[in-house]
């Protein structure tokens with residue numbers, strides 16, 4: 405793949421291979437009202453940027469998901485590689501997840517409802 409390839413440029417822009425975590429936040433409208441999902445997504449984007457967690461230095465990828473197939477008690481968020489699934493990801497709860505998990509490295513026990521890292525077999 406050459407550097408002129410649009411896929412190579414997109415991969416480089418995301419610093420693929422240099423990230424430590426990937427967060428997926430649901431903005432589907434079945435686990436929470438759409439307005440709440442959008443408020444949480446905007447908050448997550450803003451705070452990841454403010455905290456310097458994006459890009460090669462920050463090491464966090466973010467993805468806006470349409471549905472994570474839980475569809476209750478959202479907004480739902482999933483953090484890999486730990487495979488930590490969070491419920492009720494309001495801005496206040498996202499702030500805790502950002503500071504305690506993404507910065508501090510400790511999943512937030514009272515907001516997590518499943519711990520399911522991907523199998524490696």
Ligand code: FES
Nearest residue numbers: 430432435472475
């Ligand atoms: S709509 Fe959010 S998990 Fe399905």
